Amino acid sequence: MITGALLAAGVFLTVAAVLLDVRQDAWDRVRDASANLTLAVERDLSSEIRAIDLTLRAVAGLMARTGFEHSSADLREALVLERLSSSRYLDAVVILDEHGDAMFDTRQHILPTTVNFSEQDVFAAHRDRPDVGLFISAPYPSRLVDRLWTIGVSRRLSYPNGNFAGVVLAAVQVQDLQAAFEGMRLGSRGTMTLIREDGVVLARNPADARLLGRDLGSAGPVRQMQLARSGQFLAVAAIDGVERFYTYRHLDGAPLIFNVALAVSDIYDSWWRKAALISGLTGILVIAMLTMVIRLHRELARRKDAELATRRSETSFRLLAENSSDMVSHIDLVGRRLYVSPAAAEIFARPLEELMGRAALDDVAPEDRTFVQNSFRRLWRGERTITFEARILRPDGEQVWIEASARPLLNDATGKPEGYVTVARDVTDRKLAEARLTALARTDALTDLANRRVFDEALDREWHRARRNEAPLSLLLIDADRFKLFNDSYGHLAGDACLQRLADAAAEIGRRPADVVARYGGEEFAILLPKTGAADAGLLAEGLRAHIETLALPHEANPPAGVVTVSIGVATACPWPAPDCTPVALVAAADASLYRAKQSGRNRVVAAPDTVPMGSVR
Incomplete structure (x- = not known):
């Protein structure tokens, strides 16, 4: 009896430890996946907002120099339309005069009727406060395009004496933002939300028109997100009372917050099913006093499942990396590439076999090598993420601009980097567009x-x-x-x-x-x-x-x-x-x-x- 009791106790404790470990593993995977997803979407949105802001600044500068009212309609349309391709979310540019009347819209040569924006925050904010800078409005039904929900991104126009001259407004359709969020696997009650820093909802997945423009500034999760630039926490949602795990980041250069919120019940749903099954089997084992052989068999089965999960995780990573237009690299401490995704062949114009084992700095343009080298030294000194732009040199002498972000791979024992993972994309077209805008100015x-x-x-x-x-x-x-x-x-x-x-x-x-x-x-x-x-x-x-x-x-x-x-x-x-x-x-x-x-x-x-x-x- 004593041996049986000890055996039962041992089986019970072993299974309990395994379940807790699996539960922690599930939580860790969700935490890391949420952080990576949030980082990727935030960088994409930040880049698009910067491109929209660059367009607004260019149009405002052009009006300050030449005065749109003195230019022909065809010339105005050509000067503005050539900037619309800078962002996939930019639907149109609208110019409002000092009274709030829309005097130019890139979606039509001549506005059919006078549309006034003087009562909307996208206009009033600049009229009442000269120092607003870049302003992002709450969603509103567009009066220019089929009442579609629209977000206004705007900047102030000023006369030479500094007086208010109107607003240049970039129209972003909410449906375009929400379409970018679709296809993400968030569980049955998970959400992705883009809000202003004051808590106003701009876009959400799953989409719900009733929530657009709703002010959640007083809700606990939003107050928590306002305390730091990024983070993760557990909280109960004010909208539906569901407890969720929030991962958020403030956008770079815009008063916006993007968050991914996974329902705790969804995170542990699979674990509960496994726990119920294992607990039932354990009860049978305890009652039947199965032998140590059965215990060993269960342990081996558990390890096999863990190894299979690891292989699946590695396979998923390679599948994502090898089908992405961005280049993913694994670089060791001396700067050699241990792995590059297929996108590298197009960016560097070299075969993958030639890039593997090659020093990453060898492909950087000589004038940028010291800058790139110093950027990676910041990771060694303790920074967790760096982002930089640099030129790379192709074999034919052509220079290509890339935008890259890098993170260290840390040794669990020492906490020091063992290597680096970088994600890079070709931004040559964007740099050329910026140069053209500078010349135009x-x-x-x-x-x-x-x-x-x-x-x-x-x-x-x-x-x-x-x-x-x-x-x-x-x-x-x-x-x-x-x-x-x-x-x-x-x-x-x-x-x-x-x-x-x-x-x-x-x-x-x-x-x-x-x-x-x-x-x-x-x-x-x-x-x-x-x-x-x-x-x-x-x-x-x-x-x-x-x-x-x-x-x-x-x-x-x-x-x-x-x-x-x-x-x-x-x-x-x-x-x-x-x-x-x-x-x-x-x-x-x-x-x-x-x-x-x-x-x-x-x-x-x-x-x-x-x-x-x-x-x-x-």
Whole structure:
């Protein structure tokens, strides 16, 4: 009896320990899977929000420079539509004037009726607070597109004096966000939710229109998520009273929180079924006093199941890695690749066999190697995740931009990294788009000349250089004669074509690397000529004036020439004798000369009588 009791007690304790271990394993797997899923979705959403914000900034900058109200509808549509492809969630860009009226929508050439947004938070937030920055609205039924639920992402528009000029609004359809969440296996009562940091629900899986826009800011789970940038915790949902395991992350660069919430009952559902089965068998074993052989058989069966689960887990990982467009790599501590997924062959333009065992830094462009190496050193010093962008060098010499994130593989005993896992994707197209937007921000859209902002920067730079080198600096201000009458007579399209011809002629004058030819405003151009004295500047100005007259562009409202002509004001500065003098003096002198040229009959060059400040040109 004593032996039987001890045997029964041993069987009972062994089975209890196994069940607790399996229960903990189930919990650990769910915790890690939830963290990885949340990280992946958060990075995707953060990237898309950054792309949308970049579009809003570009459109706002474009309006600040050129003023949309002065551009044709076709030109406005082309300038905005070329940015819509930057995000798969960006449905449209809408521009609201200072009263909240929609004056432009990329989904239609001309708005059929006036739609006013003045009462919506997406407009009122910017109108009432100049410092809002990027604002994300609560979901609302769109009045422009079939009452579809829409989220507005917006930025403020300002007049040059800083006053409120309206809002540029990116429309994101809720159904597109929810479609991205579909297909995720979350159990019968699991959820994925995107909320604002104040608790307003923006999107949810499973979808429930009744919850869109609902404020959960006072609910316990939301208050918990507001305490840190990321984390995991157990809580009872305020919506349906279900206890769930929450994994959340705040989006980078946006006031949003994404969370995955798995019902505790779903997490342990399989475990309860196994526990019931094993407990029943254990009861039979205890009652029947089975031999140690049966105990051993159960233990072996348990181990076999555990090994099978491990193999299945590894198989699932490889299946995901080998069918993903992102490249997954396992790198050892000296930087050699121990594993790369098939996507690496396309990114690096090398066979997988060549990449295996190869040092990862060998494929990084020389100018980025130190940066990448220092990034991985941060993992060794204790950081758990790094994200960086770098250029890689293909065998044919082509450089490709990648965006990568890396995590350390830690030794359980020492806590030190034993290697690294990286996930990378090709972002070359995005980098090229960013470069194009940067160039557009510094170029006049009509003439392809430098814009006023670039001219002001160059004037300040060359003024200080002229002072250091004691060299003269000349400025030509060119204005088309009677250009308003030209537009009235021939139309604005002809006026644009005329300005392009004048810009080409001006560009021929400023051909040296340091010369700057810019559209100064309207029909006025500026040419900045470093290391050019007054005499040479006057000759260049007269040559430009004569060349434009010989173009013989008809302008009957410009007597006596009857063709397009220009008036040019010339000024030369010697900055070094007067340290207190500023570039404004040079612009003022050239502008005064231009005024005299206009007053004295047009179609002529007038130079300032003296250099600015007074002094000899060396």
